Amino acid sequence: MRLNAENVQRARDLIAIYPRPRSALIPILHIAQEQDGWLTEDAMEHVAELLGLTSAEVYGTASFYDMLFTEPVGRHLVSICTNIACLLNGGYELLEHAEETLGVKPGGTTPDGEFTLEEVECIADCGRAPCLAVNWRFFGNVTNDDFDTLLGDLRSGALRETVPPHGTLNRVRRDLTAWAGGVPAAQAARQQVEAKWAAAPPPVSSPAPATPPTPPPPPGQAPAIKDDRGERQPASQPASEQAADQAATVEDKGDTAK
Amino acid sequence: MTVTNAAPIVTRRHGLPEAWTLKSYLDNGGYTSLRRALAMPPEQITQEVLTSNLLGRGGAGFEAGRKWGMLRKAQPVYLVVNGDESEPATFKDHMLLENDPHQLIEGVVICAYAIGAAQAFIYVRGEFALAQERLQAALNEAYQHGAVGEDVFGSGFTVDVVVHPGAGAYICGEETALIESLEGKRGFPRIKPPYFPAAIGLYGAPTVVNNVETLSNLPWIVENGGAAFAALGQGRSTGTRIFSLSGHVNRPGNYEVEMAKTTFRDLIEHYGGGVRNGRQVKAFIPGGASSYWFGPESLDMALDQDVVGKAGSMLGSGAITVMDDQTCMVRAAWRITKFFNRESCGQCTPCREGSGWVEKVMRRIEEGAGREEDLDLLVDVLDNIAPGLSWPPQQTTICVLGPSIPSAIMSGLRMFRDEFLVHIKEGACPYG
Numbered sequence: 001m002r003l004n005a006e007n008v009q010r011a012r013d014l015i016a017i018y019p020r021p022r023s024a025l026i027p028i029l030h031i032a033q034e035q036d037g038w039l040t041e042d043a044m045e046h047v048a049e050l051l052g053l054t055s056a057e058v059y060g061t062a063s064f065y066d067m068l069f070t071e072p073v074g075r076h077l078v079s080i081c082t083n084i085a086c087l088l089n090g091g092y093e094l095l096e097h098a099e100e101t102l103g104v105k106p107g108g109t110t111p112d113g114e115f116t117l118e119e120v121e122c123i124a125d126c127g128r129a130p131c132l133a134v135n136w137r138f139f140g141n142v143t144n145d146d147f148d149t150l151l152g153d154l155r156s157g158a159l160r161e162t163v164p165p166h167g168t169l170n171r172v173r174r175d176l177t178a179w180a181g182g183v184p185a186a187q188a189a190r191q192q193v194e195a196k197w198a199a200a201p202p203p204v205s206s207p208a209p210a211t212p213p214t215p216p217p218p219p220g221q222a223p224a225i226k227d228d229r230g231e232r233q234p235a236s237q238p239a240s241e242q243a244a245d246q247a248a249t250v251e252d253k254g255d256t257a258k
Numbered sequence: 259m260t261v262t263n264a265a266p267i268v269t270r271r272h273g274l275p276e277a278w279t280l281k282s283y284l285d286n287g288g289y290t291s292l293r294r295a296l297a298m299p300p301e302q303i304t305q306e307v308l309t310s311n312l313l314g315r316g317g318a319g320f321e322a323g324r325k326w327g328m329l330r331k332a333q334p335v336y337l338v339v340n341g342d343e344s345e346p347a348t349f350k351d352h353m354l355l356e357n358d359p360h361q362l363i364e365g366v367v368i369c370a371y372a373i374g375a376a377q378a379f380i381y382v383r384g385e386f387a388l389a390q391e392r393l394q395a396a397l398n399e400a401y402q403h404g405a406v407g408e409d410v411f412g413s414g415f416t417v418d419v420v421v422h423p424g425a426g427a428y429i430c431g432e433e434t435a436l437i438e439s440l441e442g443k444r445g446f447p448r449i450k451p452p453y454f455p456a457a458i459g460l461y462g463a464p465t466v467v468n469n470v471e472t473l474s475n476l477p478w479i480v481e482n483g484g485a486a487f488a489a490l491g492q493g494r495s496t497g498t499r500i501f502s503l504s505g506h507v508n509r510p511g512n513y514e515v516e517m518a519k520t521t522f523r524d525l526i527e528h529y530g531g532g533v534r535n536g537r538q539v540k541a542f543i544p545g546g547a548s549s550y551w552f553g554p555e556s557l558d559m560a561l562d563q564d565v566v567g568k569a570g571s572m573l574g575s576g577a578i579t580v581m582d583d584q585t586c587m588v589r590a591a592w593r594i595t596k597f598f599n600r601e602s603c604g605q606c607t608p609c610r611e612g613s614g615w616v617e618k619v620m621r622r623i624e625e626g627a628g629r630e631e632d633l634d635l636l637v638d639v640l641d642n643i644a645p646g647l648s649w650p651p652q653q654t655t656i657c658v659l660g661p662s663i664p665s666a667i668m669s670g671l672r673m674f675r676d677e678f679l680v681h682i683k684e685g686a687c688p689y690g
Contacts, residue, residue, distance in 0.1 A: 017332075017418075017420055018420070019377070019461055020441065020442075020461055021442070022441060022442035023422075023441055023442050024442065025442035026384075026421065026422075026423065026424070026425050026442060027423060027437065030384075030423055030425070031424070051442075059445065061444055062425075063440065064424030064427065064444040064445065065384070065424075065425035065426045065427050065445075066425070066427060067384045067385065067424075067425045067426035068425050068426070083346045083347070083547075083593065083594075083597055084346050084347055084504075084505075084543070084547060084579055084590060084593055084594055084597075085346070085347045085504035085505055085510075085579055087506045087589070087590065087593050088504075088506055088579070088585065088590070089505075089506075097457035103664050107440075121346065121597050121600060121601065122344065122345075122346040122347060122348075122547075122597070123346070123385055124343050124344070124348060124351075124352040124383070124385075124386070125349055125352065126346075126347045126349050126502060126510065126577075126579075127349060127502070127503075127504060127510045127511040127512060128510075129504060130512070133385065135387075136384075136385050136386075136387040136566040137387060137388070138388070141665075158446075167391065169387050170390040170391050170394055170423060171386070171391055172390075172391045172392075172394040172395045172398070173394070173420070174394060174397075174398070174420075175397075175398040175401055175402070178401045178406075178407050178408075179407070179418065183377070183418045184376070184416070184418075185334065185376035185377040185416075185417075186377060186418070187644070188334070188376070189334050189350065189377075189461065189463075192334075197643060209680060222420075223428060225366075228337055255495065
């Protein structure tokens with residue numbers, strides 16, 4: 001589904017925060033996932049329109065990240081950790097129990113659409129291993145009995161307050177009263193880019209976005225959105241001297257490609 | 259035993275009722291450091307941080323003050339906070355974000371003032387839902403309080419702070435991958451040089467990327483002075499640091515202890531209550547899954563970045579995982595390898611392909627279907643990712659994820675080769 005009116009407004013508010021609209025992409029994809037539980041093609045196309053990107057750019061980014069689903073998932077995403085700290089504390093045994101109880105393998109969804117099970121990498125709750133998350137709300141020191149109780153509570157709705165439906169991540173919204181007219185630092189940075197583009201001819205192959213990006217962009221913004229790589233300076237630019245000094249420093253630490 | 263009982267710095271408010279709220283923070287001295295900092299010239303704050311010798315708490319351990327001093331002279335300047343904690347067995351930033359978000363915000367504003375950044379982005383690991391909620395709520399409160407935003411506390415300094423969620427990718431903890439992700443792209447690390455964030459960072463602008471715990475130390479340093487921080491610890495490892503203790507110990511958890519004067523044994527026995535069920539330490543991982551393992555003979559080593567570095571491993575992210583004498587080391591090494599295989603971003607062939615091959619070979623050995631020549635095969639493939647298999651590692655890849663792959667397998671092979679051979683010859687695990 002395309003984003004509803006309220007979510008379009010949330011997306012526009014997010015775009016206004018950043019010096020480059022594309023920075024709002026992942027936060028907006030979380031909103032789309034909150035709306036539908038996963039990322040539909042319609043939603044991704046809509047997000048592309050809002051940001052002046054191609055839908056391939058949106059999909060290509062979304063598909064890189066584990067939390068963004070381009071296929072439907074259950075209302076509850078049960079993520080069980082089996083990485084080293086959990087491995088040592090029964091993570092795999094817990095995963096096996098979950099597979100048996102839910103009747104699905106990792107990646108699978110129960111026929112009623114309630115639960116999707118996944119095996120995940122470390123979720124940073126290792127002091128309470130074995131641990132798991134449901135819709136990214138964390139549960140630690142989980143025994144098989146705890147797991148069964150948890151499933152019951154999720155089914156009955158007893159945990160509705162603590163575990164919102166899949167896709168809902170941050171329920172606290174940014175207070176928009178602080179910068180009623182937009183974030184000055186972001187606006188200044190955008191104007192800097194616009195001035196740069198006004199002074200230089202736009203790239204030959206700059207595809208124009210189907211719908212103008214928001215909030216109401218001043219003319220000439222579109223190319224800047226397309227190419228923030230243009231902001232970076234190649235090695236031959238003045239920045240290179242300092243960069244080279246740093247290169248030497250970091251090379252000492254073995255932190256750079258040889 | 260040398261338990262110094264140094265007073266905690268970044269966790270000093272943990273355990274207070276609703277420690278994450280503005281009210282609790284103000285009741286316990288919050289935001290006084292920021293007021294003090296705003297009355298100082300920015301360079302003086304940088305100088306205090308240099309004096310403190312605060313080392314980055316993310317994993318690389320670079321001096322925070324020096325990082326600030328390396329910024330290319332251009333505007334705008336950005337501050338990016340790395341809250342993408344994903345190194346296996348590390349869970350300190352997760353706790354700091356949930357329990358004391360105002361402390362981080364205060365540190366962020368102090369740093370932004372010191373480096374002259376008008377906008378700061380706190381990149382929080384996507385999975386940390388509660389942390390994002392508490393941080394955003396705290397930020398809204400901080401704006402209302404005048405600690406962030408226009409004309410902070412009437413000082414004339416203006417800064418915007420943004421909570422930015424990730425979306426699940428270990429590689430985004432690498433600072434240039436994090437910047438790519440913050441720009442709305444796949445988390446592909448950038449090649450260095452030229453893309454050192456201090457020179458060419460977020461949107462091509464000079465950028466400081468600091469870890470959550472690093473910045474959380476700033477209010478204390480401003481309050482007490484860099485020298486007071488440097489008086490704790492020893493050598494280059496100053497101050498206190500949070501260590502995430504996990505695995506087969508009685509009391510796993512986060513412990514903030516004085517650096518350099520505390521040993522692994524202190525941490526495991528005194529703080530962690532020793533190994534569970536009266537068993538012995540077989541090996542421990544000293545600094546996250548990327549680090550080489552140590553045996554029990556290294557337990558008395560100090561939690562000192564340089565000492566651990568010289569001994570052939572690293573303190574890394576401060577995550578210490580204890581494995582007892584009943585642990586199958588082949589399985590442990592395989593699981594860590596699987597992690598790197600899953601999290602390789604795919605840009606560089608040695609890492610993308612190599613991690614897959616060694617994971618398959620390790621799984622074959624673990625399942626009892628390995629061949630003796632597999633051990634040489636593992637070394638051969640790993641040597642193509644990190645030539646020489648030495649420490650600190652050489653690399654054939656853009657970032658350090660690649661050269662982190664060999665640590666677990668090579669530790670296993672060097673310390674427990676017999677165990678690998680039993681798996682191969684008997685087709686079974688001695689530990690069932």
